[in-house]
Amino acid sequence: MNKANLLSELQSIYGAKCQVCNGETANTFIHLVPLKVVRYARNLNKRKNRQYKRKLPEIPNYQINNLLPVCAQCQVKQFNLDIYQLLSLQQLKIIDNQRQKHGYPELLTAGNVRRLHKLLANRNNYI
Ligand SMILES: [Zn+2]
Numbered sequence: 001m002n003k004a005n006l007l008s009e010l011q012s013i014y015g016a017k018c019q020v021c022n023g024e025t026a027n028t029f030i031h032l033v034p035l036k037v038v039r040y041a042r043n044l045n046k047r048k049n050r051q052y053k054r055k056l057p058e059i060p061n062y063q064i065n066n067l068l069p070v071c072a073q074c075q076v077k078q079f080n081l082d083i084y085q086l087l088s089l090q091q092l093k094i095i096d097n098q099r100q101k102h103g104y105p106e107l108l109t110a111g112n113v114r115r116l117h118k119l120l121a122n123r124n125n126y127i
Pocket of ligand 1: 018019020021022023024070071072073074075
């Protein structure tokens with residue numbers, strides 16, 4: 001994963017500005033489905049001797065449609081909030097507009113992080 005390449009690709013999708021505060025230039029990104037959730041699901045699927053073999057959604061750590069360009073301050077803000085707590089309805093709509101153009105699962109369609117994870121795993125449009 002090359003952070004600079006990912007960031008420039010994300011900016012070509014969402015624009016140069018931070019998608020949370022809309023003031024600063026985005027210089028990093030956040031995971032819509034948190035990285036710890038992505039890793040946890042993958043590790044749990046690998047585990048043998050599980051009583052219930054329900055397969056959890058699996059996506060790569062840096063799947064492009066799970067990332068959102070933000071500024072460093074907003075990256076910190078996101079730490080304990082999920083994306084639906086962090087962003088207003090209006091912001092989610094603006095982001096979904098761009099996601100729709102790229103065939104990415106939309107945030108408002110998913111409605112919560114768990115369903116978003118599932119939708120992201122069902123599509124094979126990642127890099
Ligand atoms: Zn910001």
